[in-house]
Amino acid sequence: MFGTYLRRELVNRRRQTLIVAIGMALAIALVLVVNSVAGGVKAAQAVALQSVYGVGTDITVTKATTAADTNGGGQRFQFGSGSGNATGGTRTFTRNRLTVERGVTTFASTAVSTVAKTSGVKAATGVLSLNDTDFTGQIPQAGSGSGSRGGFTPGATRPTGGPDGQGGSAFGVDSFTVLGYDVTGAAIGPLTAATLTSGRALTAADSGKDVAVLDSDYATSAKKKVGGTISVGGTTFTVVGVVKSTSATGASGSNVYIPLATAQKLATQTGKVSSVYVEAASANDIGGVKTALQKTLGSAMTVNTEADLASSVTGSLGTASSLANSLGLWLSILVLAAAFLLAVLFTVSGVTRRTREFGTLKAIGWSNRRIVGQVAGESIVQGVLGGVIGLAVGLVAILVVNIVHPTLTAGTATVGRTLAGGFGGGAPGAAPGGFGEGGGFGRAAAAATTTAAQIALTLPVTAWVVLLAVGLAVLGGVIAGAFGGWRAARLRPAEALRSVA
Amino acid sequence: MYTLTDVSKTYRQGARTVEALSDVHLSIADGEFIAVQGQTGGGKSTLLQLLGALDKPSRGTVLLGDEDLGRLGSTELGDVRARRIGFVFQSFNLIPTLTAQENVETALAPLGVPATTRRERARAALESVGLGDRTGHLPSELSGGQQQRVAIARALVKEPDVLLADEPTGALDEDTRGEIIGLLEGVWRDRGLTLIVVTHDSWVAHRAERRVHLKQGRITGKAATRV
Numbered sequence: 001m002f003g004t005y006l007r008r009e010l011v012n013r014r015r016q017t018l019i020v021a022i023g024m025a026l027a028i029a030l031v032l033v034v035n036s037v038a039g040g041v042k043a044a045q046a047v048a049l050q051s052v053y054g055v056g057t058d059i060t061v062t063k064a065t066t067a068a069d070t071n072g073g074g075q076r077f078q079f080g081s082g083s084g085n086a087t088g089g090t091r092t093f094t095r096n097r098l099t100v101e102r103g104v105t106t107f108a109s110t111a112v113s114t115v116a117k118t119s120g121v122k123a124a125t126g127v128l129s130l131n132d133t134d135f136t137g138q139i140p141q142a143g144s145g146s147g148s149r150g151g152f153t154p155g156a157t158r159p160t161g162g163p164d165g166q167g168g169s170a171f172g173v174d175s176f177t178v179l180g181y182d183v184t185g186a187a188i189g190p191l192t193a194a195t196l197t198s199g200r201a202l203t204a205a206d207s208g209k210d211v212a213v214l215d216s217d218y219a220t221s222a223k224k225k226v227g228g229t230i231s232v233g234g235t236t237f238t239v240v241g242v243v244k245s246t247s248a249t250g251a252s253g254s255n256v257y258i259p260l261a262t263a264q265k266l267a268t269q270t271g272k273v274s275s276v277y278v279e280a281a282s283a284n285d286i287g288g289v290k291t292a293l294q295k296t297l298g299s300a301m302t303v304n305t306e307a308d309l310a311s312s313v314t315g316s317l318g319t320a321s322s323l324a325n326s327l328g329l330w331l332s333i334l335v336l337a338a339a340f341l342l343a344v345l346f347t348v349s350g351v352t353r354r355t356r357e358f359g360t361l362k363a364i365g366w367s368n369r370r371i372v373g374q375v376a377g378e379s380i381v382q383g384v385l386g387g388v389i390g391l392a393v394g395l396v397a398i399l400v401v402n403i404v405h406p407t408l409t410a411g412t413a414t415v416g417r418t419l420a421g422g423f424g425g426g427a428p429g430a431a432p433g434g435f436g437e438g439g440g441f442g443r444a445a446a447a448a449t450t451t452a453a454q455i456a457l458t459l460p461v462t463a464w465v466v467l468l469a470v471g472l473a474v475l476g477g478v479i480a481g482a483f484g485g486w487r488a489a490r491l492r493p494a495e496a497l498r499s500v501a
Numbered sequence: 502m503y504t505l506t507d508v509s510k511t512y513r514q515g516a517r518t519v520e521a522l523s524d525v526h527l528s529i530a531d532g533e534f535i536a537v538q539g540q541t542g543g544g545k546s547t548l549l550q551l552l553g554a555l556d557k558p559s560r561g562t563v564l565l566g567d568e569d570l571g572r573l574g575s576t577e578l579g580d581v582r583a584r585r586i587g588f589v590f591q592s593f594n595l596i597p598t599l600t601a602q603e604n605v606e607t608a609l610a611p612l613g614v615p616a617t618t619r620r621e622r623a624r625a626a627l628e629s630v631g632l633g634d635r636t637g638h639l640p641s642e643l644s645g646g647q648q649q650r651v652a653i654a655r656a657l658v659k660e661p662d663v664l665l666a667d668e669p670t671g672a673l674d675e676d677t678r679g680e681i682i683g684l685l686e687g688v689w690r691d692r693g694l695t696l697i698v699v700t701h702d703s704w705v706a707h708r709a710e711r712r713v714h715l716k717q718g719r720i721t722g723k724a725a726t727r728v
Contacts, residue, residue, distance in 0.1 A: 001610040001619070004603055005596075012598040360594040363555060364655065365583020365611040367576060494556040497590070 006377050016350060017382055020343045024386025024476050025393060027339035028469045031332045032394030035468065036459040037401075038329075044408060044455045057188050058286050059278040061115060061293060062302045063105040086141045089165075093137040098178065098233030098267050101129045106272035109264075111297065115276050118296055120289040122281040125189050126273030128180035128263045129254070132232050137171040176218060178232055179254035180263020183207050188279045190253030191243060199226035199241030208261040212237040216244040218255035232256060233266040339386070340476045347379050347484035358488050359496025368489040375488050376481030380474060387473020391466065398459045405456045502663060502695045503529040503552060508561035510547050510718075521547040523718040525561070531662075534689050534696040536709035544718040545699045546667065552697060553586055553665045554578045565663075583611040587656030587694075589685075591668035593648040595640040601627060601651045602636040608655045626658035627651070630684060646677035653684060663695040664688070670705055682708055 010017045084093040100106055112126040181189050183202040191201070197216050212232065214224055219242045222230070229236045237258065245253075264270045280289045286305050294303045351358070358371055510522040522544045529535055539545050550556040551563050554570050555578075563570045568581060587608075588594075595604045605623035614622065627636055630650040640648050649669060656664055666685065670678035682705055689696040698709060706712050714721045 001603075001606060001616075005599065005607075008598040008603070356592075356594060357596055360588075360590070360596070361607065362579065363553065363582060363588050363594075364608045365579055365659075366607070367579050367611060370611065492556075494550045497550075497555065497594075 002374065002377065005374060006381060009378055010381060013350070016346050017385070020346050020379075020382045020480075021386040021389060023339040023342040024383055024473055025389035027332070027336040027476075028387050028390025028473055029394035029397065030335050031472060032391065032465060032469050033397050033459075034329065034332045035465050036394075036398050036461060037457075039462065039465070040401075040457050040459040041408075043460065044457055047455055057192075057277040058280040058283070058305060059290055059293065060304050061111065061276040061278060061297065062274065062304070063107040064300060064302045065103060065105045084137075089141045090138050091141045093135070093139075095135040096231065096234045097133050097135075099131055099133070100267060100269065100274060101131045101177070104129050104274045106269050106274050107301070109271050109273045111301070112273065112276050114296060115278055115293060118289070118292050120281050120285055120292060121278055123188050123279040124276055125182045126260065126276050127182075127189060128260060128267065128269060128272065129274045130178040130180065130233075130263055130267050131175060132178050132256070133173060133175040134231075135171070135173055137169070139169045140167045176222070176255040178256045178258060178263065180258055180260040180267075183259045188277050191257060193253070194243040194245050197242050197244045199239070201241055201243075202257065202259060206240075207259045208265070209259060210235055210237045210262060211240045211258070213241040213243055213257040214239055215255050215257075216242050230256065232258065235266060336472065336476075340479055343379060343383065343476050343480035344483045347375065347480040348487050351375060351484045351487045354488075355491060355496050358491050359493050362491070362493035363497060371488050372481075372485035375484040376478065379481030379484060380477035383473045383475075383477025383480065384470070386476070387470050390473065391469050394469065395461065398461055401457070401459050405458070407456050502531045502533065502566065503527065504562075504564040505551070506562045506564075508551065508558045508563060510544075510551065510556070511559045521718050522551070522558075525718075525720055527713065527720060529695060529697065532689075532693045532695055534686070534708075534710045535698070536706035536712045537697065537699045537715060538701070538703075538706050538712055539715035543715040545715055547718075548715065549665055549667055549697070549699050552663075553588060554581045579611070583608075584659070585662045587659065587661035587664045589649070589652050589656050589664065589666040589669045591671040593640070593645075593652045593672070595648055595651055595655075597640055600637050600639055601632060601643065601654075604640070604651055605655045605658050608659050612659060622658055623654075626654040629657070630654045644677075645673050646680055649673065649677075649681050650684065653681070653688070657688060657692075660692075661694060663697065666696070666698045668700055669698060670700070670702060678702070678705070 084091045086092075106128065109126050112124055115121060116124040179190060181191065183206050184204045191213075194215075199213070202211060202213055212230055214222075214230070219225065219239075224230055224239055224242075226239055226242060228239045230239055231237070237256075243257070258266075260273070264272060278289070278293070280286045290303050290305050294301070297303065361371060362368075505525050505527040508522055508525040508527075509520065512519045512521060525544075525548065537545050537548060547556070551558055551570070552565075554565070554573070557563075557571045557578075561571075565581065565585065570578065570581065573581065582588075595601075596607065599607070602620070602623050605626050606619050609619045609622060624633070624636055627633055627650075630653050632647060632650050632654065635643060635647060635651075640651070643651065649672075653669075664685070669685065670681050673681060685696060685698070686708060688694070696709075698705065700706050
């Protein structure tokens with residue numbers, strides 16, 4: 001009887017059934033798509049972060065930078081009056097510096113073992129992020145007639161010397177990132193997101209040695225090969241291997257990888273690291289491990305989970321993330337609430353319209369439970385119907401997105417960077433030159449701020465999301481049914497019949 | 502069958518208290534056919550609701566056999582209605598979305614009758630009121646008289662002890678009125694159940710064994726008996 005009555009009601013009141021089901025379907029489809037987009041964006045952010053922190057890194061520990069930790073602003077290269085080599089009227093200067101990356105503060109590597117001993121931590125490894133900068137400059141040698149300060153005076157002797165032979169100057173800066181990491185077999189870290197394309201990886205036997213592994217993109221641009229050499233901090237390193245990032249972004253965590261002990265020694269940072277990469281024992285307890293680490297290490301240290309680091313991802317991926325997490329979430333809640341309200345209103349008004357019907361059923365002996373069950377059953381079926389339609393619509397929308405594969409740009413502030421450029425200039429009045437020729441500092445600096453990567457957005461459909469959609473649809477039906485059933489149960493048969501007598 | 506002792510029923514209408522029935526004493530024997538007559542607002546429907554276990558008296562007792570309906574909870578009252586009382590309404594009160602057969606089956610649903618038996622009994626009940634060929638029709642596809650026959654079949658299918666009819670011919674034309682009253686009389690005679698009909702119609706009332714008049718909530722004069 002229950003099934004027959006339910007079916008007849010839904011079919012004969014198909015307009016109401018359709019309105020409630022479509023309202024619910026829209027809400028469910030939206031929830032499904034927003035959840036899926038959020039999942040896709042999260043996965044894309046993880047991909048973007050993987051290139052920096054490697055596969056498996058759940059948490060990073062760094063030291064918060066204070067004013068005392070800063071290196072006094074940007075790079076400075078100072079030269080005395082007799083510095084450099086003078087040849088043919090040109091004085092050439094070169095300087096190399098290997099420093100801790102700007103904005104990064106080092107701390108004692110004992111923190112690594114402290115972290116490793118913390119409950120819930122599966123693995124921990126320390127790294128030291130460095131920046132190698134080579135400065136080259138050419139200026140006219142003193143006394144070669146570079147002209148008077150402030151401009152060229154007509155009739156004066158034309159300036160000579162300098163790289164252009166006309167009293168001009170040229171400066172070049174070449175910079176690359178260097179990462180010192182634990183070569184004793186750490187299971188996590190940046191190189192877990194890279195594969196060897198030639199040569200070999202660094203091993204425990206390389207600890208303290210002047211050997212390096214290069215990122216393939218950097219190796220190509222710097223024309224370096226396995227067996228060749230590279231100067232890091234003024235020391236010549238043998239290139240033993242070249243790696244390529246396996247992350248979808250293709251970006252690598254650093255340009256040059258060297259043993260941690262070597263990096264510490266070269267940068268005069270013995271016993272120091274700049275980050276600790278942490279893998280939690282359980283993916284479900286990352287928040288708990290973060291809390292434990294923060295408590296153990298104190299407030300001077302910054303403990304970030306992947307979710308915290310996701311905020312560092314910029315570009316359209318960042319925009320998509322904030323859209324999915326803010327606008328999408330609130331829109332879903334709003335539409336869901338509207339759909340639930342619609343279902344409740346239609347159910348309650350349906351019960352009011354059917355007062356005579358329910359009064360009659362009570363008169364012939366139907367219990368309140370049976371009537372409430374009937375009303376709730378109708379609402380739940382309407383909700384489930386909406387859920388199924390919404391699920392289908394949502395899945396089609398997700399499928400369309402996955403076929404289109406929209407590409408998002410992701411910028412990560414700490415992704416490896418190469419800085420190469422310089423500025424040059426001719427002497428006043430000399431032919432063409434001026435700042436910017438050959439690439440100015442401004443352009444080089446901009447390139448260094450972020451590395452943009454293209455990531456194709458793929459929307460995942462998990463069983464959890466499907467269950468959520470179906471669950472919400474049933475919940476909507478239950479809520480509407482509860483209100484409608486409550487209203488029907490309150491009807492007193494005598495009054496219900498009197499109202500139509 | 503029924504014993505009503507000093508029964509009163511009052512309602513609250515805002516700040517006002519309305520006494521729908523006052524000090525009603527009435528006994529109805531098993532198998533009796535009674536017509537309840539009276540003016541509009543005289544308490545006929547209220548009396549029918551008390552007899553039908555749809556409401557409880559404000560004062561006094563309503564006994565259906567040994568069961569004091571005023572002392573039963575709503576679940577027990579529902580059970581009494583399901584097992585012992587059949588209702589026939591002026592407006593038929595059929596479920597518009599269910600077929601004639603399904604409407605009749607609704608009376609068996611609370612009794613837990615298995616689906617197959619339920620269908621068989623519903624079909625037999627419809628055949629007994631002459632609608633064996635209309636089982637699959639919706640109420641909207643039936644005439645007023647046919648709808649009332651379905652309602653009578655619904656009331657009878659559970660084989661009740663008492664059949665309560667509230668203006669059963671009020672919405673019917675004269676010819677159909679005769680058919681329906683004839684049907685009710687036939688059922689009463691054949692099944693030996695108690696038939697209580699509330700009616701304005703003197704022609705209908707005169708078919709009853711006994712007539713009860715209600716005026717302003719009180720039974721007036723002596724109950725007339727058909728000779």
